[in-house]
Amino acid sequence: MDKSPNWRETFVTAIVKTCGYSAVVFVILIFFFLLRQGLPALFEVKLGDLFTTRWYPIENHFGILPLLTGSLVVTVGAMLIAIPFGIGTAVFLAEIAPRWMREILKPLVELLGGIPSVVLGFLGILLLSPFLRVFLNLPTGLTALAGALLLGAIAIPTTVSIAEDALDSVPQGYREGALALGATKWQTIWRVTLPAARSGVLTALMLGVGRTIGETMAVMMVTGNAPVMAIKLTSILSPVRTMTATIAAEMGEVANGSTHYHVLFLIGLILFLISLAVNITASSVIFKSRKRAERVLS
Amino acid sequence: MAAIKIIVQNLSLQYSDGTESLRDINLDIPANNITVLFGPAGGGKSSLLRCLNRLNDLTEVQTITGKILLDGENILDPKTDVIALRRRVGMVFARPVVLPMSIRQNLTYGLELAGEKHKSKLEEAVERSLKLAALWEEVKDRLEEAAVALSGGQQQRLCLARVLANQPEVILLDEPTSGLDPISTGKVEAALQELKKNYTIILVPHSVQQAARTADFAAFFLQGELVEAAEGKEIFTHPKEKRTEDYVEGRFG
Ligand SMILES: Nc1ncnc2c1ncn2[C@@H]1O[C@H](COP(=O)(O)OP(=O)(O)OP(=O)(O)O)[C@@H](O)[C@H]1O
Numbered sequence A: 001m002d003k004s005p006n007w008r009e010t011f012v013t014a015i016v017k018t019c020g021y022s023a024v025v026f027v028i029l030i031f032f033f034l035l036r037q038g039l040p041a042l043f044e045v046k047l048g049d050l051f052t053t054r055w056y057p058i059e060n061h062f063g064i065l066p067l068l069t070g071s072l073v074v075t076v077g078a079m080l081i082a083i084p085f086g087i088g089t090a091v092f093l094a095e096i097a098p099r100w101m102r103e104i105l106k107p108l109v110e111l112l113g114g115i116p117s118v119v120l121g122f123l124g125i126l127l128l129s130p131f132l133r134v135f136l137n138l139p140t141g142l143t144a145l146a147g148a149l150l151l152g153a154i155a156i157p158t159t160v161s162i163a164e165d166a167l168d169s170v171p172q173g174y175r176e177g178a179l180a181l182g183a184t185k186w187q188t189i190w191r192v193t194l195p196a197a198r199s200g201v202l203t204a205l206m207l208g209v210g211r212t213i214g215e216t217m218a219v220m221m222v223t224g225n226a227p228v229m230a231i232k233l234t235s236i237l238s239p240v241r242t243m244t245a246t247i248a249a250e251m252g253e254v255a256n257g258s259t260h261y262h263v264l265f266l267i268g269l270i271l272f273l274i275s276l277a278v279n280i281t282a283s284s285v286i287f288k289s290r291k292r293a294e295r296v297l298s
Numbered sequence B: 001m002a003a004i005k006i007i008v009q010n011l012s013l014q015y016s017d018g019t020e021s022l023r024d025i026n027l028d029i030p031a032n033n034i035t036v037l038f039g040p041a042g043g044g045k046s047s048l049l050r051c052l053n054r055l056n057d058l059t060e061v062q063t064i065t066g067k068i069l070l071d072g073e074n075i076l077d078p079k080t081d082v083i084a085l086r087r088r089v090g091m092v093f094a095r096p097v098v099l100p101m102s103i104r105q106n107l108t109y110g111l112e113l114a115g116e117k118h119k120s121k122l123e124e125a126v127e128r129s130l131k132l133a134a135l136w137e138e139v140k141d142r143l144e145e146a147a148v149a150l151s152g153g154q155q156q157r158l159c160l161a162r163v164l165a166n167q168p169e170v171i172l173l174d175e176p177t178s179g180l181d182p183i184s185t186g187k188v189e190a191a192l193q194e195l196k197k198n199y200t201i202i203l204v205p206h207s208v209q210q211a212a213r214t215a216d217f218a219a220f221f222l223q224g225e226l227v228e229a230a231e232g233k234e235i236f237t238h239p240k241e242k243r244t245e246d247y248v249e250g251r252f253g
């Protein structure tokens, strides 16, 4: 009789363990699949040819540098937009806005995060890029800038929502302590509240960045998709093509097992490694500051 | 009779949820003494302290009437420079809130906010305030460490030192020893006895015993009302009011 709870324990533990391990197993499986499909590219295309500036698969030119730089320009641009706006909005919501306003604005921001990126891409094509073309007097509005603006807008809700939670959970005592010393509201936010919420704010930024690196649809729709090198400052105003957009656009029409096919997988592998690196950096930073936070709360 | 530093006149305070936490308070607070505000929970002691440095500006206060005169000036006047006021009237809270910085930065932060840049002045303030708060010996070799790594008792004395570094005129302490062991409590109380020579101290104690130990003057608060205010020796031995007597002798609360 008294054995049955024990048996149940074992059973539940086994299920939970399976779930936990399977997540790890899936990541490893995906990684090996990418390796198997992507690595052959390194034998079929010479390394020197891979790192050239000409992407023209039909004539067997597989230079991935334009795609790398394209992704870089769009992502960095998006971060330059999302980080200040995201933190600014979070600070406004958590520290400045009166409660009723915050209770309206925060769900709205989160709703914005739920809009499918295709829909945003649509708005990008119909409104943003014509506006950029006329306003900046460009030959086309489908540029890296349009992609960066759109990606920024996609990353902001995630960033705001998590950063606001982090700021909100800073004990009121910190603010009162600083104010009682004669700090102004801004000095308190800058020197006390934000540093105290550092780990949460960093998490917010990293997740925002993660969304911009992986985002495909919206960028494909508005960046113009021209595989040209984006290394000049003016590149931000010309069309570019990102790694994600290249895979999405070309995967459907390549012959299974061809060199082109393998190179696309190699690009996927590179993307995978980049987001792995971002995640590892993020969690190590967060881990370090969490230990500090735990001491504060003990 | 000592000079009067703060005069509270007909002060009433109502929070926006309707709680009336102070009702027509009149109280004179003498300079260079320890004035103790005591009484059961919810009596309005913290509310009064938070009026004295306008920290109540943060909370949702519905109405506040009456006057608080600090050296003759009404600090409840909307024209008061709140930042300057908070430098003159420092506050130590019940739970030590060290700021997320090093020990040294915790101490120099207030002065830097006030525009002090001279390294030697900051250096001197660090040492002087730590000595006053009886913490210097324990931390002098680890000033660059994160302040959160200190023990609870050390953190509370650091908070006191941080306030002292600002060289205020008045120090408000809201149950500063409620989380401390008897030895740390003893250190804080001894520091206060030393400090009252140069500062006006207003203390909300965490027990009647502490009130009786430390008070030069004492005021008994009950449900938003000031029942009785007198010299410490008086109020704890021959209280005039029955309600004070009951509380002091532990019959309610
Ligand atoms: N921010 C606030 N909003 C609404 N009501 C409050 C607020 N702060 C305090 N009160 C109310 O005001 C009354 C007085 O509270 P106060 O904190 O001043 O009491 P206290 O004497 O310090 O009590 P304790 O010994 O428990 O610290 C209480 O009824 C309390 O519920």
Ligand SMILES: [Mg+2]
Binding pocket: B045, B046, B047, B174
């Ligand atoms: Mg209180």
